[in-house]
Amino acid sequence: xxxxxxxxxxxxxxxxxxxxxxxxxxxxxxxxxxxxxxxxxxxxxxxxxxxxxxxxxxxxxxxxxxxxxxxxxxxxxxxxxxxxxxxxxxxxxxxxxxxxx
Amino acid sequence: xxxxxxxxxxxxxxxxxxxxxxxxxxxxxxxxxxxxxxxxxxxxxxxxxxxxxxxxxxxxxxxxxxxxxxxxxxxxxxxxxxxxxxxxxxxxxxxxxxxxxxxxxxxxxxxxxxxxxxxxxxxxxxxxxxxxxxxxxxxxxxxxxxxxxxxxxxxxxxxxxxxxxxxxxxxxxxxxxxxxxxxxxxxxxxxxxxxxxxxxxxxxxxxxxxxxxxxxxxxxxxxxxxxxxxxxxxxxxxxxxxxxxxxxxxxxxxxxxxxxxxxxxxxxxxxxxxxxxxxxxxxxxxxxxxxxxxxxxxxxxxxxxxxxxxxxxxxxxxxxxxxxxxxxxxxxxxxxxxxxxxxxxxxxxxxxxxxxxxxxxxxxxxxxxxxxxxxxxxxxxxxxxxxxxxxxxxxxxxxxxxxxxxxxxxxxxxxxxxxxxxxxxxxxxxxxxxxxxxxxxxxxxxxxxxxxxxxxxxxxxxxxxxxxxxxxxxxxxxxxxxxxxxxxxxxxxxxxxxxxxxxxxxxxxxxxxxxxxxxxxxxxxxxxxxxxxxxxxxxxxxxxxxxxxxxxxxxxxxxxxxxxxxxxxxxxxxxxxxxxxxxxxxxxxxxxxxxxxxxxxxxxxxxxxxxxxxxxxxxxxxxxxxxxxxxxxxxxxxxxxxxxxxxxxxxxxxxxxxxxxxxxxxxxxxxxxxxxxxxxxxxxxxxxxxxxxxxxxxxxxxxxxxxxxxxxxxxxxxxxxxxxxxxxxxxxxxxxxxxxxxxxxxxxxxxxxxxxxxxxxxxxxxxxxxxxxxxxxxxxxxxxxxxxxxxxxxxxxxxxxxxxxxxxxxxxxxxxxxxxx
Numbered sequence: 001x002x003x004x005x006x007x008x009x010x011x012x013x014x015x016x017x018x019x020x021x022x023x024x025x026x027x028x029x030x031x032x033x034x035x036x037x038x039x040x041x042x043x044x045x046x047x048x049x050x051x052x053x054x055x056x057x058x059x060x061x062x063x064x065x066x067x068x069x070x071x072x073x074x075x076x077x078x079x080x081x082x083x084x085x086x087x088x089x090x091x092x093x094x095x096x097x098x099x100x101x
Numbered sequence: 102x103x104x105x106x107x108x109x110x111x112x113x114x115x116x117x118x119x120x121x122x123x124x125x126x127x128x129x130x131x132x133x134x135x136x137x138x139x140x141x142x143x144x145x146x147x148x149x150x151x152x153x154x155x156x157x158x159x160x161x162x163x164x165x166x167x168x169x170x171x172x173x174x175x176x177x178x179x180x181x182x183x184x185x186x187x188x189x190x191x192x193x194x195x196x197x198x199x200x201x202x203x204x205x206x207x208x209x210x211x212x213x214x215x216x217x218x219x220x221x222x223x224x225x226x227x228x229x230x231x232x233x234x235x236x237x238x239x240x241x242x243x244x245x246x247x248x249x250x251x252x253x254x255x256x257x258x259x260x261x262x263x264x265x266x267x268x269x270x271x272x273x274x275x276x277x278x279x280x281x282x283x284x285x286x287x288x289x290x291x292x293x294x295x296x297x298x299x300x301x302x303x304x305x306x307x308x309x310x311x312x313x314x315x316x317x318x319x320x321x322x323x324x325x326x327x328x329x330x331x332x333x334x335x336x337x338x339x340x341x342x343x344x345x346x347x348x349x350x351x352x353x354x355x356x357x358x359x360x361x362x363x364x365x366x367x368x369x370x371x372x373x374x375x376x377x378x379x380x381x382x383x384x385x386x387x388x389x390x391x392x393x394x395x396x397x398x399x400x401x402x403x404x405x406x407x408x409x410x411x412x413x414x415x416x417x418x419x420x421x422x423x424x425x426x427x428x429x430x431x432x433x434x435x436x437x438x439x440x441x442x443x444x445x446x447x448x449x450x451x452x453x454x455x456x457x458x459x460x461x462x463x464x465x466x467x468x469x470x471x472x473x474x475x476x477x478x479x480x481x482x483x484x485x486x487x488x489x490x491x492x493x494x495x496x497x498x499x500x501x502x503x504x505x506x507x508x509x510x511x512x513x514x515x516x517x518x519x520x521x522x523x524x525x526x527x528x529x530x531x532x533x534x535x536x537x538x539x540x541x542x543x544x545x546x547x548x549x550x551x552x553x554x555x556x557x558x559x560x561x562x563x564x565x566x567x568x569x570x571x572x573x574x575x576x577x578x579x580x581x582x583x584x585x586x587x588x589x590x591x592x593x594x595x596x597x598x599x600x601x602x603x604x605x606x607x608x609x610x611x612x613x614x615x616x617x618x619x620x621x622x623x624x625x626x627x628x629x630x631x632x633x634x635x636x637x638x639x640x641x642x643x644x645x646x647x648x649x650x651x652x653x654x655x656x657x658x659x660x661x662x663x664x665x666x667x668x669x670x671x672x673x674x675x676x677x678x679x680x681x682x683x684x685x686x687x688x689x690x691x692x693x694x695x696x697x698x699x700x701x702x703x704x705x706x707x708x709x710x711x712x713x714x715x716x717x718x719x720x721x722x723x724x725x726x727x728x729x730x731x732x733x734x735x736x737x738x739x740x741x742x743x744x745x746x747x748x749x750x751x752x753x754x755x756x757x758x759x760x761x762x763x764x765x766x767x768x769x770x771x772x773x774x775x776x777x778x779x780x781x782x783x784x785x786x787x788x789x790x791x792x793x794x795x796x797x798x799x800x801x802x803x804x805x806x807x808x809x810x811x812x813x814x815x816x817x818x819x820x821x822x823x824x825x826x827x828x829x830x831x832x833x834x835x836x837x838x839x840x841x842x843x844x845x846x847x848x849x850x851x852x853x854x855x856x857x858x859x860x861x862x863x864x865x866x867x868x869x870x871x872x873x874x875x876x877x878x879x880x881x882x883x884x885x886x887x888x889x890x891x892x893x894x895x896x897x898x899x900x901x902x903x904x905x906x907x908x909x910x911x912x913x914x915x916x917x918x919x920x921x922x
Contacts, residue, residue: 008193009187009192009193009194012193012194012195013185013187013194015195016139016185016194016195017184017185019142019143021195022140022141022142022143022144023143026715026716029716030634030716033630033632033633033634034565034567034568034628034630035565036563036565036628036630036766036771038630038631038632039630039631039762039766039768040768042631042762043761043762043763043768046762060243060244061244061245062212065212066212
């Protein structure tokens with residue numbers, strides 16, 4: 001599995017350095033914005049902070065992330081998810097040698 | 102309660118920072134340029150100047166400052182070759198990298214195992230910075246901290262990079278600049294006011310009485326009163342009755358002994374100045390300790406009736422029509438009615454308007470046009486000879502049709518496949534066990550698991566404001582067009598785009614449809630985003646897109662190659678679109694190929710434009726006011742939501758209540774629309790303000806100097822809360838005839854709920870910038886600047902209503918600005 005981790009790192013590095021991450025991030029941001037996801041998740045975070053037992057001043061980022069992640073994941077529209085999966089797949093295909101194809 | 106803007110003890114700051122601030126900032130000076138280059142590498146490479154970070158001379162840390170072409174090239178190479186950092190422990194280049202501010206360590210931050218936290222704990226270092234989002238983490242507090250000095254510095258750094266990124270997104274573009282209001286204050290006076298000002302607890306939020314079916318006027322007024330530019334201008338005496346041809350009569354009378362009324366009294370006969378009346382309304386709304394909860398805009402209504410006979414009477418009017426009428430009247434008030442200094446002394450002079458030389462080319466310098474006026478571009482392309490002609494038209498707002506049906510957001514209308522990586526440098530040398538097939542299997546496994554959890558949400562298409570904009574800027578076919586170039590009648594296409602974006606964008610959703618038989622109201626729900634990116638609808642983006650479609654030549658005459666990876670000197674759209682048509686051989690079969698023309702193609706084109714262009718930081722907008730219409734076509738009621746100091750309020754004539762963003766954006770209707778149930782859209786108008794304002798540093802600018810102000814220094818302001826000009830802390834000054842200065846400060850009551858340091862949601866969900874406080878470091882020391890700096894300083898804070906329990910509202914921020922992929 002050490003090999004796998006190494007390749008993952010290398011893939012990620014290519015992903016970032018080729019500018020693919022930057023490109024996809026920008027597209028994803030616009031799509032999520034248009035889908036209303038961003039506004040809904042922000043609203044949910046506000047509620048989490050408001051309803052926190054320790055008082056709004058004591059909430060940490062990690063706690064909010066913990067609570068909001070399931071909701072935020074589920075709220076991502078299906079089509080956006082599959083589009084980006086497709087993109088990720090395409091990137092991997094382009095980066096990896098076709099040893100078995 | 103007295104509030105001193107400089108009392109730092111009232112802010113919740115990190116107790117551990119203290120004397121270390123300077124060291125932290127010194128580290129940031131190195132890290133921030135590095136982080137910006139890593140984050141915006143591709144965008145910067147496309148820019149005219151490459152690593153145009155040196156556009157701000159302050160950025161010498163990042164790049165050697167040379168102005169020559171050689172320098173540009175070396176800078177580009179520097180940007181290109183700068184390595185991306187990775188975690189020192191596990192070597193991952195992703196996963197929320199943080200940089201230690203005491204040593205060279207970079208560490209990742211995953212839930213459960215955070216290598217940066219481990220490092221901080223073990224080596225006893227305290228501060229780290231989120232490398233992508235640039236937020237300061239304090240290990241002793243175990244949270245992100247928002248210190249005034251550090252966030253102020255970061256904001257200054259952002260402003261310096263802003264210009265570079267704007268330039269990269271749209272080379273050679275000129276960003277229109279705002280002329281800031283003048284102020285007659287000396288620095289000493291400004292300081293006195295700053296130190297001695299008091300604030301009414303709910304100054305600025307006041308209902309307006311309905312004076313007989315005048316809810317249309319109420320909502321328009323609220324939209325104007327909460328317009329950051331207009332409010333800032335009014336509160337700093339942008340238009341004062343004493344200097345107004347029309348308002349002066351009433352003003353002098355009101356100052357006569359016996360009348361204690363400070364409000365301008367209406368002038369004689371049928372003269373009226375809308376600007377004076379608005380100034381009166383601003384005064385009334387911001388008056389500290391107002392007795393009555395609501396205020397009757399009698400003077401304004403009278404002015405409207407006098408100036409616009411067609412709107413007079415007690416009938417119901419259209420809010421959009423009313424807004425246009427008010428803006429028109431305000432323009433007259435700000436220009437024609439203003440008396441010059443010479444006229445005040447009794448000498449006769451021409452009206453100001455005739456001295457302000459402005460034509461179709463140079464836009465009107467009055468505030469209405471500075472705030473609302475943009476330029477639309479209409480591009481007509483002859484299908485026979487391919488000649489394009491541009492026509493430019495001024496606009497004050499954008500009236501959007503609501504498209505009847507939304508294109509389904511399928512993959513086909515969406516993403517453009519990435520440019521193929523042909524150069525071998527991006528090919529990996531991997532162990533043979535790790536193959537494409539294995540990765541593919543791993544990738545397909547993941548979503549299936551997740552699909553089950555999210556399938557219940559339904560995905561009926563919902564019309565969004567972006568859809569309306571895409572529809573607005575779609576390619577239209579013209580039937581018979583007489584081409585000037587090929588002198589023949591031929592079919593042509595026409596496309597609208599925005600050439601120049603105004604600081605305040607007003608949208609009208611055309612909900613009133615007049616067919617031949619009858620008029621009906623369209624009550625389709627339209628989703629409004631809180632943040633709007635206008636980049637894809639600008640003329641530059643549209644041009645890049647059509648260039649890409651015709652696939653001919655880039656602007657510098659080089660033929661765009663169909664191969665190769667990132668083409669640094671061409672626009673993103675070109676390379677992406679060209680490549681999109683030739684999917685590389687090693688692409689999977691099911692890779693979507695965009696259909697260039699087809700059913701519903703126009704809206705899909707808009708979508709793809711979004712994908713193709715780097716978003717321009719100068720085209721970012723935040724929502725600050727929504728006008729809703731309830732009821733039918735011919736009878737109904739208007740209400741308005743407006744944001745005041747980060748809090749949303751619902752204004753229903755005289756009634757004002759706190760509102761949540763979920764009310765403003767109608768989440769309930771949104772959900773119903775997504776589930777395919779009947780939903781009702783109420784939003785009729787929406788007002789957006791630019792998040793970053795370019796302005797001329799116009800200290801001591803009187804109206805006469807507006808035109809020549811372009812020679813002045815220029816600067817850029819960034820807003821933390823989406824309101825760059827905050828009235829809180831704005832100084833009202835009245836310079837009386839005898840020269841004495843009567844000044845009162847409208848500040849704010851300091852609430853106990855400070856959004857200073859909050860728990861911040863994060864981890865691939867959202868990132869909060871926090872309520873950034875403190876002035877940007879790029880500030881000059883002129884008088885006007887002092888006023889601006891004060892406005893800047895005192896914003897982003899919350900003012901709880903005096904009578905209500907303090908409620909927490911997280912700071913306004915640019916959340917989810919970075920989603921880890």
